[in-house]
Every structure is written in C-alpha cells, then in structure tokens.
Amino acid sequence: MLPYNFRENCKQNSVHLPSNFEFVFLNLYNLVYLLGIVFNYSFLNYSNTCFVINMSLINNTINFITRFNKPKTLGFLVFLSLSVIVTYVVAQQHFILEKEKKAEMNNDLKVIQQDLEKTLKNSYTTALTLALTINDQGYPINFNTLSKKLIESNQNISSVQLVPNGVITYVYPYTPNKQALGLNILTSRIHRKEALKSISSQKMYFAGPLDLLQGGKGIVGRLPVYNNDKFWGFSAVVIRIEQLFSFFDHNALSNSNYYLQLSKRNPNTNKEVFYLKGIREFKNLNYVSTNIPDGDWTIYLIEKESKATIDTTIIMLAVFGYILSILFGFITTSVLQKPRELQILLEKQAQILLNSELKFKSFFDQAAVGIANVSITDGKFIAINHKFASLLGYTPKEMKSKNFMEITHPEDLKNDMEHLDRLVQGNINKYSIEKRYYKKNGKIIWVKLTVSYLTTLEGEKSSFMAIVENISKRKVAEKKSKIYQQRIESLINTIDGIVWECNSDTFNFTFISQKVEMILGYTSEEWLSTPNFWETHIHPDDKFSTLNYCNEKTRSRVDHDFEYRMIAKDGSVVWLRDIVNVIRENNTVKSLRGIMIDITKTKEIQDELNNSFELVTEQNKRLLNFSYIVSHNLRSHTSNISSLTDLIESSDNEEETREYVALLKNVSNALNETLENLNEVVNIQSNLNLVVESINLKSYIDNTLIIVADKIRLKKAVINSTVNDAIELTYNPAYLESILYNLISNAIRYSHPDRRPEVNISITKEDNWNVLEVTDNGIGIDLERHGSKIFGMYKTFSNNPESRGIGLFITKNQIDAMGGKVIIESQPNIGTTFKIYIS
Amino acid sequence: MTKKSIWVIDDDPIYQIIMKKIITKSDLFSSIVPFANGKLAIEALKSVLDKEVDLPDIILLDIEMPIMDGWGFMDEIAKINSQLLESVLIYISSSSIAVEDKEKAKNNKSILGYMSKPIKLEDLYLIANS
Numbered sequence: 001m002l003p004y005n006f007r008e009n010c011k012q013n014s015v016h017l018p019s020n021f022e023f024v025f026l027n028l029y030n031l032v033y034l035l036g037i038v039f040n041y042s043f044l045n046y047s048n049t050c051f052v053i054n055m056s057l058i059n060n061t062i063n064f065i066t067r068f069n070k071p072k073t074l075g076f077l078v079f080l081s082l083s084v085i086v087t088y089v090v091a092q093q094h095f096i097l098e099k100e101k102k103a104e105m106n107n108d109l110k111v112i113q114q115d116l117e118k119t120l121k122n123s124y125t126t127a128l129t130l131a132l133t134i135n136d137q138g139y140p141i142n143f144n145t146l147s148k149k150l151i152e153s154n155q156n157i158s159s160v161q162l163v164p165n166g167v168i169t170y171v172y173p174y175t176p177n178k179q180a181l182g183l184n185i186l187t188s189r190i191h192r193k194e195a196l197k198s199i200s201s202q203k204m205y206f207a208g209p210l211d212l213l214q215g216g217k218g219i220v221g222r223l224p225v226y227n228n229d230k231f232w233g234f235s236a237v238v239i240r241i242e243q244l245f246s247f248f249d250h251n252a253l254s255n256s257n258y259y260l261q262l263s264k265r266n267p268n269t270n271k272e273v274f275y276l277k278g279i280r281e282f283k284n285l286n287y288v289s290t291n292i293p294d295g296d297w298t299i300y301l302i303e304k305e306s307k308a309t310i311d312t313t314i315i316m317l318a319v320f321g322y323i324l325s326i327l328f329g330f331i332t333t334s335v336l337q338k339p340r341e342l343q344i345l346l347e348k349q350a351q352i353l354l355n356s357e358l359k360f361k362s363f364f365d366q367a368a369v370g371i372a373n374v375s376i377t378d379g380k381f382i383a384i385n386h387k388f389a390s391l392l393g394y395t396p397k398e399m400k401s402k403n404f405m406e407i408t409h410p411e412d413l414k415n416d417m418e419h420l421d422r423l424v425q426g427n428i429n430k431y432s433i434e435k436r437y438y439k440k441n442g443k444i445i446w447v448k449l450t451v452s453y454l455t456t457l458e459g460e461k462s463s464f465m466a467i468v469e470n471i472s473k474r475k476v477a478e479k480k481s482k483i484y485q486q487r488i489e490s491l492i493n494t495i496d497g498i499v500w501e502c503n504s505d506t507f508n509f510t511f512i513s514q515k516v517e518m519i520l521g522y523t524s525e526e527w528l529s530t531p532n533f534w535e536t537h538i539h540p541d542d543k544f545s546t547l548n549y550c551n552e553k554t555r556s557r558v559d560h561d562f563e564y565r566m567i568a569k570d571g572s573v574v575w576l577r578d579i580v581n582v583i584r585e586n587n588t589v590k591s592l593r594g595i596m597i598d599i600t601k602t603k604e605i606q607d608e609l610n611n612s613f614e615l616v617t618e619q620n621k622r623l624l625n626f627s628y629i630v631s632h633n634l635r636s637h638t639s640n641i642s643s644l645t646d647l648i649e650s651s652d653n654e655e656e657t658r659e660y661v662a663l664l665k666n667v668s669n670a671l672n673e674t675l676e677n678l679n680e681v682v683n684i685q686s687n688l689n690l691v692v693e694s695i696n697l698k699s700y701i702d703n704t705l706i707i708v709a710d711k712i713r714l715k716k717a718v719i720n721s722t723v724n725d726a727i728e729l730t731y732n733p734a735y736l737e738s739i740l741y742n743l744i745s746n747a748i749r750y751s752h753p754d755r756r757p758e759v760n761i762s763i764t765k766e767d768n769w770n771v772l773e774v775t776d777n778g779i780g781i782d783l784e785r786h787g788s789k790i791f792g793m794y795k796t797f798s799n800n801p802e803s804r805g806i807g808l809f810i811t812k813n814q815i816d817a818m819g820g821k822v823i824i825e826s827q828p829n830i831g832t833t834f835k836i837y838i839s
Numbered sequence: 840m841t842k843k844s845i846w847v848i849d850d851d852p853i854y855q856i857i858m859k860k861i862i863t864k865s866d867l868f869s870s871i872v873p874f875a876n877g878k879l880a881i882e883a884l885k886s887v888l889d890k891e892v893d894l895p896d897i898i899l900l901d902i903e904m905p906i907m908d909g910w911g912f913m914d915e916i917a918k919i920n921s922q923l924l925e926s927v928l929i930y931i932s933s934s935s936i937a938v939e940d941k942e943k944a945k946n947n948k949s950i951l952g953y954m955s956k957p958i959k960l961e962d963l964y965l966i967a968n969s
Contacts, residue, residue: 628937632903636851636934639956643857646959650864667853785911796905805905 071336079329086321093314098286101303105288108258109301113290119156119244120221120294123237124204126150127223130160131235138227140170147172158218158240164233166195177238180213185234191220193267198222198234206295209241209264209275217241219295245276261300272298370447370468372399373454379403382463391447391470393440404466409436409444416449420464423451434471446475498596504554504582504589507535507547519576519598521569539565539573550580557582557589563599575603618816622685625792629678637671677806684813690732692818697727697736697772701761704740711748717757719744727763729770729838735814742807743834747776752829769820772836780828790824842869843896843967848880848912849873849932850904858899858958865960867967868897876904877912888921897966899932899958900950902940909933913947930966932958 129150133140140162147160151172159177162170166186171177185191194207208219218241222234259282263274274280279302286303364371370388372381380403389396392407408416412435419431430452436444447468453461492499492513498520499513508531512524520537527533538546542564553560561579568574580594644664651657701721705712712719729736744759751757760775781790789795791812796805815822819839826832845868847858855873862871872895874880880898887893902909909931916924931944934956944953951969954962 628935631935631937635936636854636956639934640851640853640857643854643861643957646957647857647860663853663856670853 071333071340074336075329075333078332079325082325082328083322086318086325090314090318105301109288109290109299112299116292120206122154123157123221126154126157127204127221127235127237131223131225134225138232143170144172156239156243157237158243159238161236163236177214183213195222199224219244257304259302259304261302263298264296372466374404374464374466376463379405388468391445392437407437412436446472501591501593504592509534520566520574537566539567554582554589574598575600633674637667640667681813684817692730692732695729695731695733695736697729698723698725700736700740704744707741708745708748715748715751715757717748717759719759721761723761723763731818735818739811739814742811743774746807747774747778750778752777752779770838772838773833775833777831780826780830780832782828783826844868844870845897846872846874846880846895847899848877849901850875865963867963877907877909881912881915888923894923895927898927898929900929902933902935913949916949928969930954932956
C-alpha cells in the first residue's frame, strides 16, 4: 500500500510542479520518503516473521542482517550517493559560471571606467591647457580663442572657466554661462567642499553633478592653479550632465544584459545619490562596482536577470543527473533483487520438497493400509511401513529380513507369482488379488494385495510397490453372508411355491426360485433368460384379465393375491395362486415380489365340489318339485279316495254304493297313471348311466312325423324341416324320440283355430351348442303369467282335453338329464318357439 | 236359518261329484254350483253381480287349475272391487299341504280360511255357520 500511495502522491504533486528546480527537490523529498518506507517495511516484516515463525535467535539475527542489506536499501543508497555527487557537480558548475560572469562584468566595468577616466583625462588636459593661458601676473592670455579651440577639440566639455581665488571670472562660451560670473565657489555652500577637496589634493577634482548657475546639471572639473607656488584659483571645465550620461548610455548599451549606474555620496548630506535612469535598488541583484577617485563616484554594472536564476543547462544537467541516479538506484535494486528472489525461490522449493518428503513419509508411516517396497530381484522388503509390519505382527526391521514368498500362504503363492510374472512381462500394469499371509504367531490373515511397479524418474522399473489391506473381517462376513445366502436359498427352495421377483413396469423377472421346475417344468434359467416369459406362458383365457389386474394393483400400490392358469412345459394347465407384494422405495414402486402356489389340485377339488354342489342343488330342486307333485297330485287322489270311502260307509243303498265304487275305480286308475308318470320322471332323474350314441337327427324327425301323421292330417298342418342328413347328434335315442314327439305334437295340438298350423324345425350352431328349434304359429302362451310353471308337472294352461301337464315336464327332465337346456319364446295368438340346447 | 248357496271351483271332476254328494247329504246349503276353473267362475260371478239373489254365499276354491288357477281368480275378484262381493265368503280347498300355499292364503284378506282336502262333513258345518 505504501509504495502505491507514494506513487499517487508523486503523480499528484507533479501535476502542479511550478518549476524544474522544485521537481528536483520534490524527488529528493520523495526519495527520503521512500527510504522511510523501506525501513518501515523491513521492520514490519521483521516483526511479522518474529511473531509467526518464532525461529531461533540466530535465525532472527541472520534474517535481520539479510533484511538490512535489502536490495531496495542498497538501491536507495546508490541513488542517494549519486544524487549527492550530482548535486555537488551542479553546484560547482553553478559557482564557476557565477565566477566567470563576475569576471566578465568586471572587465566590462573596467572598460567603462577607462573610458570615463579617459574623458576625465581629456578634461584635465583641457583644464591644464586653459591654466597655461595664465601669465605670471595672473591674467589669462587669449582666453576666448583658446577656450574656443579647446571646446571644439573636446566634445564632452560644454564650457570652460577660470576661477581666480574661487571667483568665476572667465567663462567661455560667455553668453550661456555669464550668469555664473562672479560666483565665489569657495564661499558657496554647494561648491565649497568639493572646491576645497581640489585644493587639498592638488589634483583635478570633479565636483557634482550639481545644479549649474547657468542652468541645468553638470559636473565641474576643477584644477587648482598655482602661480609662483601660490594658489591662484581654479581652471575649470564644465561637462553637462547630459554629455556625461550620453557617454554612459553609450557604454551601457554595449551590453544589454546590464544596467549601468553612477552614484556619488553627497558631500553635504553624505547620502548616496544615483544619477542615472534605471534601476536604483539593486543590492539584491548581481552587480559589480568600481570607484572613480577623480570625482568620488561609484560606477555599478548590474545584471538585469535575478540573482537566483540558474542557467537552464545546469537544470537540465541536474535533472538528467537525478534521473540517472534514480535509474541507477532502481537498476541496483533489481539487479540485487534477482539473486535474492532466486534465493527465496530456492528456499521455498527446498521447503516444499522437505514438506512433501515429510508428507510422504507420514503417509507411508501412518497409512491405514500396509505399504511395502519390494525388491525386484529377491522379493525382499526394502522398505515397509508400520501398518504392514503390524498386520503381520512383525517389526519393520524384522520384515526387512524376509521376502514375500516365505510369509505367503502356499495355496495363494502360485496365483501371486503368476500375476507377478505377467507384471514383469509387461502384460499388466498392476494387479490386485486376495490372498493369505502367515502372521508371526502363525495365524492366517486375509489381505487384499495390490502390486505395481515403482519407477525411477527416468521411467526405469526399480522395484515393486505392494499395498495390502486387511480383509479378514470382510472374508468372515463374506463367509457368513454366503452361509446365510445358502440358507435363504435352501429355505426358498423348500417352500412349496415359486418365490419370485420382477420389475414392476415390464414384469420381467429378476429372480425365480428353483421350485419353478417342479411346478411348471421350466428351469429358472430359461425363465429368467427370456423376456416376458411369465406373460407369454399365462393361459390365453386368463392372460388379459390377469395382466389387467396386475397392472391395476401395481399402479394403486396394493399387495394382491389372485389366481390364474399357466401353461406348463409339458402343455398341461397349472392353476396358480400368486401372492404379490408391491415393493416400494421412496414412495415409488421398485419391484414386485411374490410366491406362486400350485393350486391345481385344490382347484380340481373345488370344481368337483362345485359340481356336486350344483348336483345337490339341482336334486334338491327336483326333490322339492317332487314334494309338490306329491302334495298336489297324489294327495288329490288320496283325498278323493278318502272322501269316497266315507261316502261308501255312509251309503244308504246298493246303487249309491256301486256308483261310489265306480268312482273309486276311476280314482284308482288316475292314481296309477300318476304313479307311472312319477316313476318315469324318477327314472329319468336318477338314471346316471344313460346310453348315448350317434344319432342321425333327420331320420328321427321323420320317424316322429310318421307317428303324429294322423294328427297332421287331421289339422292339415304343414311341417317344414331344414334339418339335413348330415346332422349327427350324440344323444340318448329314447329321450330324443320323446322330446321330438312332445314338441311336435304340442305344436300341432295347440294350433290356432283361425289359421293353418305350420311347424318349422331347424338346427343351428350357437357357441358349443347344437340348437334344435321347433316353431309353431299356434295359440302361444302368456309367459308373464305362466312362464314359471310351464315345465311343471300337471301344469296345463288350456281346456284342451288332451292336456295332461306331463309332456313338457318330462321333456324338460330329459333335456336336463342330457346336460342341455330348453328355452321357450312365445306370444299369445302368434306362436311358440322351443329351443333345445344339445351339447 | 236360511240355507246358504255354495260355489265349488275345482278342475277335478271326481271331486266335484264327491262334493255334490256330500253337500246334498249334509243339507246345509240351498244350492251348489260347480265350476271347472277360475275363469268360468269369474265370468259367472260378473254376470250375476247386479242380481243380489244369485250371488253365492260361500265359494270353495281350488288352487291348481288350468286356464285360471285359484290365485288368478282372487286377482280378478280384487279387480271387480264391488261392495256386493264383500258378503261372499271364500274358502280355499286344496290337496296341497305345502306351507307356502297356506301362508299365501292367510295373507289374502279376502280368503276366509284354508281347508285341506278331503273336505269332511264337519268342515261344511263350520263354513255353513260362519
């Protein structure tokens, strides 16, 4: 974080850097800051290290030293020293430049001084020449002529004067300067001091610049003149200040880098007065000065630029130098850092290696499985972990003196060696087997052994690696489970039923017990290997209903118990009761399990029972019917007999008695007939050994028609028979004869009085039945009223004198006795159809 | 006491003869009219309905008969639904000793009693005095 912030800072600062110079200082500042960070950082690291690792004191010390000599620090030091050097060189350079400049300025100043002095010298010459005009009497000769020449020869001088005894007496040119005449300069407050200075120095002294009486400003060069060693006065030249300044201006212009300034200490006020235009306050600027003793002036040469301004080349040099030192600093850091990084990497790698070795060592030693390195040449244990040794009850040291062959169970050794051979030959990469070892105490331990090659880095096969796992418990459990399984299997196979399991969706079987072979003849293998075996072997008549039922129950997840038939291998039909459990897992039906029980025998018995029950029921019905017969038909006769005998007893005369006896005879005959009829019915019903034979139906019909031929003729009945010669029925001949007679004669007997009787006889097939139909167009019968009684004994429904109520009763009994049935369809006044079902 | 008239409805001709003899001998009834089945009897009954005099006082009814049996006759009587018929006393006389027939007779309010054949003189006394 800190370096990043630093960089940020630097960026922000650089945005508003005011000058290159400041930038240099800022960099310096930043470098110092960086140095601080580096120290802080290393210190923090150091304390962290202390806290976390807590190594020995020596290590700490070494670390500390190493950290102190950090590349960053060194880099910074390099930068710092280079910066110092750069700073020094730059400073030196600066000083040299300053010096050179000063010298140059002094030179310039000297030239100016010389120029000025030359002017002053010229003025001196002029003054001296003028003084020479004075004769011994102290009066000037040819003053005006000479003066004129002098002024002409010296451009700078504006006028000349002769001042005997300090009084301006002679002036040239006269006109502009006449006002000065008469001025005693030795008494004038302005002039006195400087005039006296000329006298005392006995040299020409330039006074001023001062205000001239003749107007304007000027300097006055006064040369003391002695006549016969006696002070005469002054020979003076006046240089107008403009003249002097033009000189200065001229000189000053020669170098535009400088200002020129002239000053003089005011003799009266002792205050320095500057006379030139331009800068007056320059003490803080770079300047040089020199004194002109002839006028007590000071000339200044002032550099126009600020004193602080530094040459751009120096700044460039400094910047370049600092950049270079930063660069060197960084290069040093990075150069030094490289080996250090490598060193750290090396240490890290070494640590990783060490760790991984430690890890592997602990894996090896603390593994929950036995691991051993086995020699490829003699099978000895080169290295072995504790687990391996402890599995066998040895110490690792003891194990190393053994080879794997001597501790392997002899029965398992061959298998082991075979696998090892294949491994050596390169057929396999590794192998896993289960085998037995002998423990040190002689006991056997079951292990799962996995053997593979241990290869060197070059891929060379150096030794075997064996991993063993104790599977004794598993082996015991396996044995137990096997025994348990066998027990379950034998239990399942002893059950007198087929135990099975199947997929609930497909009804494909996943298990079926061996009992299936005993019950259905199929082996469990053929059952399981064929899809849909169960479905395809259900009895065709039961298949649809069975599958529907199963699907329905499975869908509604209800355990079920049902019966159906299957076709056994030998083709026979086997009745099964299937008790099915719907197995659910997580609320979805997974499979069905059940047991099929052979109930064929039970079914047979049940059928027999049903048959006998039906028989008994039927016989009961007949018995009941018989009791009716007895009650209605026998009792009516006996009651008549009883009544008649009573009447005979109470008879008054012979004739009456005879009449009763005749009646009694009638009753007796009727009773006899009834008994014969009953006997016939009992015979039909109790006749269990009825003879059946193949009968040609048509011949029997023809025969019957011959018997009833009289009645046919009498009633002019039409008989239509569609029965052909080919129809053969298996039936009792007498019964068929009786049935045909009763039906045909009834059809003719109950003919309709309004139409010609017509009887149609036909035979049709209906399912497994032959149906004999006898239809008439007779009077018909109201089946709603009489339907229940139509086949009853002595049931008559007309006042036909031939109706005895016995024919249909016998017919019905005969048909029933042959295992068939009879159906009547009739409508009053339309006709009647009898259908006899013959099996 | 005025003698009552009686109708005997039965298909057995011998029984009819016997009944005629016994009834005549007993001298308990003013008249005796035989019918061979229920249908004949109900037709006769319908034809005499408007003449009170010719209505029988007592009917002896057999059950088992062709054309119309005893129960059919009783159904027809119920259909007529005449006030006059309430005075007619109907007795069943049947050779049947079946319990069902007796029960059925008992449940029919129009039937006064059930007599098993043979009909004795004492039975006639009873019905004549009822």
